[in-house]
Amino acid sequence: MTKRQASDNRGARLDPGTVIRTALELLDEKGLAALSTRAVADRLGVRMNTVLWHVKTKARLLELMADAVIGEIPHDDLPETWDERVRELARRYRQALLAHRDGAALVVGTYAAEPHTLRFTNTLVGALLDGGFEDRDAAWTTWTIAYFTLGLTQEEQAAAQQSLEGRLAAAVSETAHPALHRVLAHLGPESFDERFESGLAAILTRA
Structure with missing residues (x-):
């Protein structure tokens, strides 16, 4: 199997959730200024187009990351008043x-x-x-x-x-x-x- 075929196979197993989790890991390690779709692709070991297939654009990637951060807020045990x-x-x-x-x-x-x-x-x-x-x-x-x-x-x-x-x-x-x-x-x-x-x-x- 060629390197390109292996990359394509890894990309086929990707899903948006994996891309977002990886992007958040990079954010925590390197900060927002260093975040890019290419950096996410490199971390996942796939081509940048594979990442873009899941998130379309960097702006969309950031939106999904922001929503994932807000998704970490618990909604249980809230005060009644x-x-x-x-x-x-x-x-x-x-x-x-x-x-x-x-x-x-x-x-x-x-x-x-x-x-x-x-x-x-x-x-x-x-x-x-x-x-x-x-x-x-x-x-x-x-x-x-x-x-x-x-x-x-x-x-x-x-x-x-x-x-x-x-x-x-x-x-x-x-x-x-x-x-x-x-x-x-x-x-x-x-x-x-x-x-x-x-x-x-x-x-x-x-x-």
Whole structure:
């Protein structure tokens, strides 16, 4: 059997799930910037066209990866009260993003109208509706929670990889940036958990 025939046989046994799992492994190892359909094909030992046959484009690959990340969010044992259910869902969303290197950057760059994402969003919207939110307010508050969580988590993951705390401290001047310098101690990487809870509480209080 030739090398090309062997590659074709491996490709015939592939399925989209295997491609996505492999892509997530590469994401965790090398980061989003290094991810490509060619890199996935190389890891699987097949031609790039074989990977593209399953996922069509890199953009589609990223959508399916994002949905797989959201699919890791458990939906069991949620609190009965609507507000605690919303908080718990948001916490689980953040943890799913943090479980993968560049998880937030992956999800924020896609618009995955896929089963796992739709299920999670439906559960979050439903909790807000149970809390008496009007339809529009429930929809927009859901997006506010998602955008806030994605943004803060993306910053948290970048800070962990690039030592942003030291760069910020070095750039902020007590003379030129007095207000920022005054609160600088509250912007360190150890405060992300508290900042998340504070922001989430502010969203639900003002909604």
